[in-house]
Amino acid sequence: MTAPDKQHTFDVFDEKWRRARTWAIATEADYRKWYLTRYGYETPDGLAAFLKGRRRILEAGCGQARDSKMFAELNPHAEIIAMDQSPQALEVAAENLKPFPNCQVVREDITTFDWDTSFDFISCDQVLHHTPDPAATLKQLFSHLMPGGVLNFFVCRKKGAARDLADDAIMEWAKKASYDQLWAFAEEVTRFGKALHGLGIADVSFNGVVYPDLQRLVHNLLFRCWYNPNIDFQLSVSSNFDWFSGNPRFNAEEVRDMIATLPEGSYEVTRFYEDDASISVSLTRFR
Numbered sequence: 001m002t003a004p005d006k007q008h009t010f011d012v013f014d015e016k017w018r019r020a021r022t023w024a025i026a027t028e029a030d031y032r033k034w035y036l037t038r039y040g041y042e043t044p045d046g047l048a049a050f051l052k053g054r055r056r057i058l059e060a061g062c063g064q065a066r067d068s069k070m071f072a073e074l075n076p077h078a079e080i081i082a083m084d085q086s087p088q089a090l091e092v093a094a095e096n097l098k099p100f101p102n103c104q105v106v107r108e109d110i111t112t113f114d115w116d117t118s119f120d121f122i123s124c125d126q127v128l129h130h131t132p133d134p135a136a137t138l139k140q141l142f143s144h145l146m147p148g149g150v151l152n153f154f155v156c157r158k159k160g161a162a163r164d165l166a167d168d169a170i171m172e173w174a175k176k177a178s179y180d181q182l183w184a185f186a187e188e189v190t191r192f193g194k195a196l197h198g199l200g201i202a203d204v205s206f207n208g209v210v211y212p213d214l215q216r217l218v219h220n221l222l223f224r225c226w227y228n229p230n231i232d233f234q235l236s237v238s239s240n241f242d243w244f245s246g247n248p249r250f251n252a253e254e255v256r257d258m259i260a261t262l263p264e265g266s267y268e269v270t271r272f273y274e275d276d277a278s279i280s281v282s283l284t285r286f287r
């Protein structure tokens with residue numbers, strides 16, 4: 001697993017957002033629940049209570065700004081910056097945030113922006129692992145957090161020998177593929193995931209774990225074939241497209257090591273959430 005090349009990441013995501021313009025709206029309901037669960041707010045009211053009194057919020061790597069929209073709805077008083085490198089994403093983000101005058105979209109590299117200002121909440125969901133040196137990016141975001149500020153971040157998790165090996169092999173091939181070739185491959189694996197889901201074989205047990213259906217077992221253990229029956233087929237394809245374009249994964253120990261590079265005594269980890277696919281962390285800056 002090699003570190004992602006920044007320009008490659010930028011280009012691939014711009015292409016993904018060009019092809020998947022309805023992603024944020026189509027996945028909003030699912031991902032709100034997902035965000036509230038993994039960061040421990042549980043309900044919109046729980047997140048609203050956390051956001052109350054926060055004045056400056058940064059969504060680092062916002063994509064189409066689905067999370068900024070949620071923060072703006074729950075705290076209309078905060079100044080919210082939705083930051084991404086992708087012009088295609090930011091075009092849609094600006095449209096989605098139009099009803100919220102307290103939001104601004106900004107094209108910046110989250111690994112290098114150097115602003116003489118800080119935030120009392122930074123959310124960096126599903127982005128850090130896409131940067132070439134996630135520990136350095138973590139430090140960079142932490143340096144823009146004010147004392148008392150909270151940083152939420154996410155990385156993809158190592159999954160298991162077979163799945164990780166298959167992912168790495170496909171990602172190696174994908175480095176040399178054109179966008180059209182990679183999209184065609186993503187369509188094939190999505191069709192495969194759809195076919196597995198269509199078999200209707202539910203509650204499959206393996207190794208002490210019960211998977212909701214056969215598609216989820218194959219997807220989790222053998223190779224990525226993500227498929228969501230509730231959204232347009234091409235949106236599921238878009239998710240497999242960006243995954244295979246390069247997606248480093250980490251285990252809990254590696255994430256703890258990454259956090260330990262922050263200045264000692266300057267933060268507290270308030271939540272460390274791990275599921276089969278990812279790890280999410282909340283930390284608070286003391287000073």
Ligand SMILES: C[S@@+](CC[C@H](N)C(=O)[O-])C[C@H]1O[C@@H](n2cnc3c(N)ncnc32)[C@H](O)[C@@H]1O
Pocket residue numbers: 009010013014060061062063064065066083084085086089108109110111124125126127130131
């Ligand atoms: C998987 S998407 C997640 C988007 C959004 N956080 C969400 O949950 O929908 C990753 C995003 O990170 C952005 N990104 C990756 N590296 C970046 C960087 N160095 N600076 C700014 N944005 C970056 C990509 O353009 C992409 O929009």
